[in-house]
Amino acid sequence: MELVLPEAIHAHLPVLVVLLPLFGGLLALFTGLIQRGGGFVAWLWSAIITGLILVCAASMLFEVHTTGEAMVYRLGSWPEQYGIGYSVDALNGYVILVVAIIGFLSTIYAKDSVMAEIARDRHHLFYSVWLLAIAGLIGITVTADTFNIYVLLEISSLTVYTLVALGGDRDRRALVASLKYLILGSIGATFILLGIGYLLMLTGTLNMNDMHEQLVRMHQSGELANNRTVFVSFALLMVGLSLKMALFPLHLWLPNAYTYAPSAVTALVAATATKVGVYMTFRFVFTIYGGVYDSSADLYFLGLCACAGVVISSMAAIRQMNVKKVLAYSSVGQIAYIVLGFSLANESGVTASVIHIFNHALIKGGMFMAVGAVALRAGGTKIEDFKGIGRKMPLTMAAFTVGGCGLIGVPLTAGFISKWYLVVGAMDEGYWGIAFIVLLGGVLALVYIWRLVEIIWFGKPDDPTKQVREAPLSMLIPMWILIGASVAFGVDAGWTADSAHAAAELLLEGGP
Amino acid sequence: MASPDRGRPGEQMSQQTLLRVVAKMTIPFILVFGVYVILHGEIGPGGGFQGGVILAAAFILYGLVFGADELRRRIPPPIIDACMALGALFYASVGLASLLRGGTFLDYGMLKPHHAGDGEALGMSLVEYGVGLTVCSVMVTIYLMISERRSTIRPGEEGL
Numbered sequence: 001m002e003l004v005l006p007e008a009i010h011a012h013l014p015v016l017v018v019l020l021p022l023f024g025g026l027l028a029l030f031t032g033l034i035q036r037g038g039g040f041v042a043w044l045w046s047a048i049i050t051g052l053i054l055v056c057a058a059s060m061l062f063e064v065h066t067t068g069e070a071m072v073y074r075l076g077s078w079p080e081q082y083g084i085g086y087s088v089d090a091l092n093g094y095v096i097l098v099v100a101i102i103g104f105l106s107t108i109y110a111k112d113s114v115m116a117e118i119a120r121d122r123h124h125l126f127y128s129v130w131l132l133a134i135a136g137l138i139g140i141t142v143t144a145d146t147f148n149i150y151v152l153l154e155i156s157s158l159t160v161y162t163l164v165a166l167g168g169d170r171d172r173r174a175l176v177a178s179l180k181y182l183i184l185g186s187i188g189a190t191f192i193l194l195g196i197g198y199l200l201m202l203t204g205t206l207n208m209n210d211m212h213e214q215l216v217r218m219h220q221s222g223e224l225a226n227n228r229t230v231f232v233s234f235a236l237l238m239v240g241l242s243l244k245m246a247l248f249p250l251h252l253w254l255p256n257a258y259t260y261a262p263s264a265v266t267a268l269v270a271a272t273a274t275k276v277g278v279y280m281t282f283r284f285v286f287t288i289y290g291g292v293y294d295s296s297a298d299l300y301f302l303g304l305c306a307c308a309g310v311v312i313s314s315m316a317a318i319r320q321m322n323v324k325k326v327l328a329y330s331s332v333g334q335i336a337y338i339v340l341g342f343s344l345a346n347e348s349g350v351t352a353s354v355i356h357i358f359n360h361a362l363i364k365g366g367m368f369m370a371v372g373a374v375a376l377r378a379g380g381t382k383i384e385d386f387k388g389i390g391r392k393m394p395l396t397m398a399a400f401t402v403g404g405c406g407l408i409g410v411p412l413t414a415g416f417i418s419k420w421y422l423v424v425g426a427m428d429e430g431y432w433g434i435a436f437i438v439l440l441g442g443v444l445a446l447v448y449i450w451r452l453v454e455i456i457w458f459g460k461p462d463d464p465t466k467q468v469r470e471a472p473l474s475m476l477i478p479m480w481i482l483i484g485a486s487v488a489f490g491v492d493a494g495w496t497a498d499s500a501h502a503a504a505e506l507l508l509e510g511g512p
Numbered sequence: 513m514a515s516p517d518r519g520r521p522g523e524q525m526s527q528q529t530l531l532r533v534v535a536k537m538t539i540p541f542i543l544v545f546g547v548y549v550i551l552h553g554e555i556g557p558g559g560g561f562q563g564g565v566i567l568a569a570a571f572i573l574y575g576l577v578f579g580a581d582e583l584r585r586r587i588p589p590p591i592i593d594a595c596m597a598l599g600a601l602f603y604a605s606v607g608l609a610s611l612l613r614g615g616t617f618l619d620y621g622m623l624k625p626h627h628a629g630d631g632e633a634l635g636m637s638l639v640e641y642g643v644g645l646t647v648c649s650v651m652v653t654i655y656l657m658i659s660e661r662r663s664t665i666r667p668g669e670e671g672l
Contacts, residue, residue: 015617023604029597033590076610076618128597 014073014086017056018139024049025131032124039123043111046127050104057100061093080207087144091503095141095279102271103134105478110264117170117262133159137276146196147206157185164261174260181253191240198233215292245277248309251332258328263372271365275357286507303343307437309336314444324381334360349425350504359414366482367403370396373471387459392468399483404449409442413490535577542570550644554636560643568651580659592649599646606638
């Protein structure tokens, strides 16, 4: 009975990135048995686990880029048609890396924030659910099986609802926000499940590549010409996915969930959960339906929703009196940019989408971290709490301001690179209107960011005697790593642009 | 709001001899049947989920008759929490064991490389035991949470 250790651990990397947080999350529950300092142990454990995930994710993307081939892993050694296959290629390797980076940095950041915002006896639960949420998000990204996507989507959604509800220790409106998110999220998941069910009915398989091959075969033999099933499955999937990624008319769960969630949760969820939703949409639209079903007319509809989303949610952001809510509405607008990019279905457009997944995760993650630091030191995130706070927390607010420039799309920030590709993509198709809307979105972002910047740096605090200190280093370091990276990738976009190009080429291989 | 005279839920039930005797007599049989369904799940109808629910039914019956506080005293919530995690960990560990023995994750055949069939049967059974433990403890937790009377709204705070 000797243990045969795997020859090289790298063959197991695709499953390890899911197993690590899964085991880690379950084991984190046991830190509740430690009488004193259990919260710290739970945090340390989560930091180690997320650090290991980051190493695994980085080495996977490195391997995919060096070999130029997808890493495939079959659970239980079943053939892909019957069992669950995990596969990592240039696209999902990149998304996994985004989730892993944000997961690690926001875990580091969570230490002080969670201490202040969540009751002591719930820290082990918090970190357990936190790691399981990361397991779900990475799992959705790594799997090549559509039903497995649904299962992991439920894991990540249920854990995120819980994480949002844990904000109830600080503000009880978190519970209502979480319930609303739960109801809408479950409706979205049901639509996705129905869509997958219709696809299964049509193709008899759950594996993505196999599904695609079956659809191509049926398309070539003319079976799909007037097939309602394929149309209905596409429609159901698009509605469900739009809910999950908070595309404009279906975004209503997002602002309150982001606003009342604990600060660390907002940083993690805002930077990853909707991005993973976008990734799923890529997979369904391009990998499964690509080149089979003429979806360009329906993508046009998504583009229309996205255009409306950019303008309307940016205008809503201008009116908000809570800084977290401003950023939440801004997130709806930024997701709309991402959707707008791939709905163009040309190379620049899809590249813009893929690159903005990364850039927006950096910028929004960093900005929500800065707001969380204010919540910790000044006790709230209302506009009044921010009056003149720039003089008291200069490093935090400098990070916030630089991040804001990224949202506007100022040159030399990462936001500029994304918008550049997006405008180029729109011009390639001759859609001048879309290019105009992108620029209009930038102007609106300037309005809501400038309003905050003015209050932060030039406002007079209501209570000048109030003592507010700079944020602790454990918050400043992850915040500045994200914001610094967003500037670094704005100055030299070589690495992100190459990765995004590789991913976009992979997606457009079949042609929509 | 219930008036305080009514007492805690289950208090009156626990004073009725008939209920007490019948519950005490049936609970062992329910437990045995639950274990049977879990053990049998690999080759016949049943399995970890169904068996786990039946096991939980025994605990919930105990809680209904003797009061949730009594149930909480018999199996303290930290232990139920630990069982929830242990069941899921057990499942995942079976998968990990096959990975460490040179197969892929959840490749049960590798548990007994010379008799892959036996290994698969073993793996499936072990996984069902894990599911049973988790499902049972989750069901009991849900019951305990619903029967909890403590309001989570702290003094001085407005209800929603």
